[in-house]
Amino acid sequence: MLDIFLTLDSCLLTLNIKRIYNPADKADGLRILVDRLWPRGVTKERAQVDRWMKDIAPSTELRKQFHANPQNWAEFQHNYITELQQSKEAVNELIELIKTHETVTLLYSVHDEQQNHAVLLREFLLAFL
Helix, strand or coil: CCCHHHCCCCCEEEEEEEECCCCCHHHCCEECCCCCCCCCCCCCHHHHEEEEEEHHCCCHHHHHHHHHCCHHHHHHHHHHHHHHHHHHHHHHHHHHHHHCEEEEECCCCCCCCCCCCCHHHHHHHHHHC
């Protein structure tokens, strides 16, 4: 099913993830917010977001399910990857954007730095390298 997506082949890039609450840095390269909702308490000036891609984030239903029961990480992983596989247009748009930059940082707002959708999205995208 993944063959429906564009590839990132012959692309030399650094693909980072970072909490949007951490200070922006020139080393971040292109900064893409991958949350469906704008993060609370963060101004646009402070965020220094180059692109906000709401459609690549988990659906509202999936996000609410995971926030209500974060112990279901495995289920969330499966469901979010399934959503990504069904979101060909959004994924291809993101891949095309990534291809034009050497360094890209995917920004997210949740507190958990290990179990969040940006981690899964990064892994999903790196599968195309």
